[in-house]
Each structure stands twice: as structure tokens, then as C-alpha cells.
Amino acid sequence: MSKHCGRQSIRFENPIAIITSASTVGPKEGEGPLAEYFDTILPDSLCGEDSWEKAESKIVKDTFEAAIAKSKIPIENIDYVISGDLLNQNSGSTFAIRNFSIPFWGIFGACSTFGEGISLGAIMIDGGFANNILVGASSHFCASEKQFRFPLELGTQRTPTSTWTVTGQGSIILSNDIRENCPRITAITTGKVIDMGITDVNNMGAAMAPAAFDTIYNHFTDLAIGPEYYDLIITGDLGYVGHDLVLQMFGEKNIDLEKNYSDCGMLIFDKNSQGTNSGGSGCACSAVTFAGYLYKKLQQHQLNKILFVPTGALMSQISAQQGETIPGIAYAVAIENL
Amino acid sequence: MSKHCGRQSIRFENPIAIITSASTVGPKEGEGPLAEYFDTILPDSLCGEDSWEKAESKIVKDTFEAAIAKSKIPIENIDYVISGDLLNQNSGSTFAIRNFSIPFWGIFGACSTFGEGISLGAIMIDGGFANNILVGASSHFCASEKQFRFPLELGTQRTPTSTWTVTGQGSIILSNDIRENCPRITAITTGKVIDMGITDVNNMGAAMAPAAFDTIYNHFTDLAIGPEYYDLIITGDLGYVGHDLVLQMFGEKNIDLEKNYSDCGMLIFDKNSQGTNSGGSGCACSAVTFAGYLYKKLQQHQLNKILFVPTGALMSQISAQQGETIPGIAYAVAIENL
Numbered sequence: 001m002s003k004h005c006g007r008q009s010i011r012f013e014n015p016i017a018i019i020t021s022a023s024t025v026g027p028k029e030g031e032g033p034l035a036e037y038f039d040t041i042l043p044d045s046l047c048g049e050d051s052w053e054k055a056e057s058k059i060v061k062d063t064f065e066a067a068i069a070k071s072k073i074p075i076e077n078i079d080y081v082i083s084g085d086l087l088n089q090n091s092g093s094t095f096a097i098r099n100f101s102i103p104f105w106g107i108f109g110a111c112s113t114f115g116e117g118i119s120l121g122a123i124m125i126d127g128g129f130a131n132n133i134l135v136g137a138s139s140h141f142c143a144s145e146k147q148f149r150f151p152l153e154l155g156t157q158r159t160p161t162s163t164w165t166v167t168g169q170g171s172i173i174l175s176n177d178i179r180e181n182c183p184r185i186t187a188i189t190t191g192k193v194i195d196m197g198i199t200d201v202n203n204m205g206a207a208m209a210p211a212a213f214d215t216i217y218n219h220f221t222d223l224a225i226g227p228e229y230y231d232l233i234i235t236g237d238l239g240y241v242g243h244d245l246v247l248q249m250f251g252e253k254n255i256d257l258e259k260n261y262s263d264c265g266m267l268i269f270d271k272n273s274q275g276t277n278s279g280g281s282g283c284a285c286s287a288v289t290f291a292g293y294l295y296k297k298l299q300q301h302q303l304n305k306i307l308f309v310p311t312g313a314l315m316s317q318i319s320a321q322q323g324e325t326i327p328g329i330a331y332a333v334a335i336e337n338l
Numbered sequence: 339m340s341k342h343c344g345r346q347s348i349r350f351e352n353p354i355a356i357i358t359s360a361s362t363v364g365p366k367e368g369e370g371p372l373a374e375y376f377d378t379i380l381p382d383s384l385c386g387e388d389s390w391e392k393a394e395s396k397i398v399k400d401t402f403e404a405a406i407a408k409s410k411i412p413i414e415n416i417d418y419v420i421s422g423d424l425l426n427q428n429s430g431s432t433f434a435i436r437n438f439s440i441p442f443w444g445i446f447g448a449c450s451t452f453g454e455g456i457s458l459g460a461i462m463i464d465g466g467f468a469n470n471i472l473v474g475a476s477s478h479f480c481a482s483e484k485q486f487r488f489p490l491e492l493g494t495q496r497t498p499t500s501t502w503t504v505t506g507q508g509s510i511i512l513s514n515d516i517r518e519n520c521p522r523i524t525a526i527t528t529g530k531v532i533d534m535g536i537t538d539v540n541n542m543g544a545a546m547a548p549a550a551f552d553t554i555y556n557h558f559t560d561l562a563i564g565p566e567y568y569d570l571i572i573t574g575d576l577g578y579v580g581h582d583l584v585l586q587m588f589g590e591k592n593i594d595l596e597k598n599y600s601d602c603g604m605l606i607f608d609k610n611s612q613g614t615n616s617g618g619s620g621c622a623c624s625a626v627t628f629a630g631y632l633y634k635k636l637q638q639h640q641l642n643k644i645l646f647v648p649t650g651a652l653m654s655q656i657s658a659q660q661g662e663t664i665p666g667i668a669y670a671v672a673i674e675n676l
Binding site: 003004007008010051053054076079080084086087088089090091094095097098099100101102103104105106107108109110116120123124126127128129130147190191192193194195314315316317318319322324327329 | 341342345346348389391392414417418422424425426427428429432433435436437438439440441442443444445446447448454458461462464465466467468485528529530531532533652653654655656657660662665667
């Protein structure tokens, strides 16, 4: 039987298969280094809709439909959808799936949402509560800037530590139907909310790095393994600033993460040519990097064991305006070719 | 082994115990018909904080601490916290538990959040992934009005179909440690997102009623039972308007719900004296009615089998401003004395 290991982790007795993935990104992501790995690159950010929020819902709907079609699973055999996003009241997700007729779990983990969703889905399938679960997370640069920071039309200058919210959606289908060449979820480590007092909404990497460190460190402790167990340890959207902080925190524990640690926010944009400063961010940053790039690298056996750690900054526009600090969280998911 | 029944339901082989509950409400709720059942009635809505949002987080923190204290479970034995609220980016919950050091699942089901949280917690415990889980949901009248409708200072007139967001938080602890006189969770039915085209943000009851009907109807079908199985079927916050619509929809199916169907929004305020129009609403409406009133009625065996159905309207301020309709969802939880 699957069991809790230590305080925060679960090791699955019957590792859950990720049987398909689908990804959609915006035009800017489609000009980045991972372009060839995405299923759909949108020609513009509005997708024929009349608002960025509606565009995000359309991206969610279309990508979910693409994932279901690729899986060849009849929609009535998808037991649950688990989805979340950055928009107030999860509206990117809820408006997208209102016609799907699939029981729904709405979640919010800010940019860690994809990790939270995979973890919950894995629990449900391993526990025998479902056979097939659709999991996704989305974000939209324009909708996020409008909601969290400044109107885009202002052309506000971006600070060096700021990150660029990824436009897109990543979907996967988890299943107990073990198909050939499917990466499997072998363990999860669920994050705690950690707040180290960062207040700069233009430095999300620093706000989330302590949570990423805590989750990864406890993953190693709970499972009695070290970083060398994995081909790649990859956080969600810490960017260059947060990535360096995580390295530093592990360095203080005499754990060397230099060799195999990266961050989705560093991979998705080209630092030198795309003007994205510290890197990519947003729920979609880790979701599309996984559903596009990492999933395919696992299927091609260029990666065989990864620790995927989406990270979230749990602030709102109002909390920032009221001078609150920014709590962070991170969910670690171990994914392996068995 | 616990199994999926039909499309949307799970019957638990080892019904999960609800070993404790705690509830906090605001002054208005403390003047209502259920006042005697609440653990804490706040003297004012600010709780010593300087914003309504911070007040909500304080209420969440204090009520969670009260639930843990009442349970006598050491905090390190609480495996997870599951929590959500109405504030943008779940900030009522995340700021409350940042110092708890308990792995966290953030969820969003609007006013159905408490039902979603109980359902997820029950799955995790029944599946052997946790021993003790703290579940809660909160809302705050002032913070909600400010966020979703108009500044309170405007003194906007309220329509007859409008509901009054409950200020408060309800917490319960789910456990596999079956203590004496603890109600048990025997089954759940997970809602689908249903949108019947309602656009009036002052008529949440009508927006959510189709989802409540759908979930309850599928609960009966999946488990092959009728309404007579329960002493009480109680929705979350449909109020008088939504309650009547649910009765009408069941009437069209020749199913009589007249005898044993009520709504938390009808119980929490006095219709004639409190000026709450269609009734109470908000995540806290069902959460405090359960954690305060219903839990005690179950413990006293005045109720022995209830179907508790928190209901949510999945709109945001922006979706309403953009002319979108209001999707609804409902999660049914069967709770019984065994």
C-alpha cells in the first residue's frame, strides 16, 4: 500500500502513468528555445476572443480537448478534471470546462497549481478512486499583468528581478492503464506555505525560493535519497534569481545541486534576446514546459528520472497593496521511466 | 475497497470520522437563529486588524487553531490542511496558515469550497494517504461585497433575490481514528460545472440551483437511493430563491424533496428581522452551519443521516463585468451516524 514517508511525502506502490500530454503557448513562447516541443503556438494572444480572460479560457478548453483526443479515451471515461489558474476565482478554468460534463476539482496553488493538480490526481488514481484524470494549469501574460501589476498600455519598465508570465496551458492525463513508454509518477512531496518576508511583487523568485528549497529538501529526507537520484531536478518558475537562491540554500546544507538543477522559467525564454529578465513564470510556465518539453524528453528516454517542482507565490493584488509579504509554496512530483 | 459508483460518486468502505469541529462567526450571524451553536461570535468584523481581508485571515487562523486544540491531536500529526475562500488568490487561507508548518492543499470551489475540501480529505484518508486532515472554508461579508459588488460605503440597495455573505469560518478534522459519537462520511458525489445562462450577480441562488439539482439527482442515481434515505438534505447557500428552484426541478422529475430538504442560507439568518433577503451565502454559510449546528445535531442524534451539499457560483468580478454567465457547482457529502 502507498504510504506517507516522513512528514510530507507519499511513495506510490503502483506508480501512476502519464498517458498523454498537450500544450498550447502564445506567440512569444513560440519564439523561445522550446518552440519545437509545443503542440500549438497561437498566432496572437486573443485567440479570436474579445478579452484576455476569455482568451485564457479558450486556450484551456482547446488544450483539454486536444489532450482527450490524443489519449483516445472516451470523454465519459475521464473521471475527473483538476484545473486551476491565476485569474481571480479560477475563472480561466471554470469557464473553460462548463460544457465538459466531467466532475471537477478546482484548485489554487498560484504558479504551483500544476504540481498540486498532478499530486491530487495521483492520489486519487493510486487510491482506486478514479481510472483517468485530466490535469491542467494555465496563465496568460496580459491577463496577469492587468490583474497583478499595471495596465499593459502604461508600458511600465520591468525590473531586473521580474519574470514574464507565460501565456499557455499544459494538460496531461493520468491513468492506471499502463501504456507503453509512459512516464510514471512514483512519489510526491506536498508543500507547506512558507513566508520569509519578501514584499517585492517584482521578485517572485526570491519569494518562492524558500518554499522550493523546503519541499525539495524534505523530499530528499522523507525518501532517504539525494539529488544524484535524479537526472534533472526542475523547479517551476523561480527564474534565474530564484534558481540561484535555491542553489545557495542547498550549498549551506552542503548539498550540491549544481550538476542537475534547472528551472522551467530559465528554459522557456531566451535570456539574451527575449527581454524576459529573470525568466518565465505563471502556472503555464511549468505546465507547458512539462507537457511540451519534459514529457517528450522522458518518452525519448533522454531523461529517465526527474523531480518536477512547480512553485507558487500566494499573493493577491490586494495583499500586496496592503503591504503584506508574499508566502510561497512548492509541490514536488517524482516522475520516472520504469 | 472504496469504489466509484456511477459517474460521479464514491462510497467509502471505511467511512471517515469527523472527530471535531470549530466555528467562528461575525456579529450579525451571532444575532441569528443559530447563534447558540457557534463556538465564537466576534464582537466586530475587523477582529483588531486594519483590513477586512486581514480580518478574514485572522478568523481562519484562530478557528483552525481552535479545531486542533479541541481535537487534542498534536499539530505534527495533522497530515494536511485543505482550505479555500472567496478572496482573490485564496488569500484568506494562505495568509492564515503560513506559520502552521502543515502540508497544504489550496482549493477553490467558490461557496462550495467546504464540500470540495471534505470530499478531497475523505478520499485521502480512505485511500490511506493520511490519518488526520484539517478542512476549512471562510468568507467575510465586507471583503466579499468590496470585491464582487459595490463599496459598502455606497449603501447600495439590495435586490430581493440577493443573499448576504456570511462572515466566519468553519473547520473540521477528518480522521481514521474512529472516536465515540463521531459522525462518519459514507459517500461523496463530485459536482460538474453547470451553466444555465444566469447573468444576475444578485441572484446567486438561481445560478447555483441547477448544479445543486444535478449533483443531488446523480447522488440518488449513483447510489440507488431516494431522498427518504436521509433525515435532512441541505444545500449550501441557495437561499429561499434557489431552494424553491431545486424543489421545482425535483418536482419535474416526480421526486418529492418537500419533506426533508433545506438550505444553510435559510437557517443562518432570520428572514423577517435581519434584512438578508434571500438568505445567507458565502463559503462560510455552509461551513459554519455544518461545523456549528449540523455537527452538533448529528452528535446529539437529532439527525442521523444527512446529505450536505455546499454550492458554489464560479464567477469573478471581471467575468461579470465582461457579460459572462455564472457557472455553478455543488459537492454532495453523505454524513451518517453508524
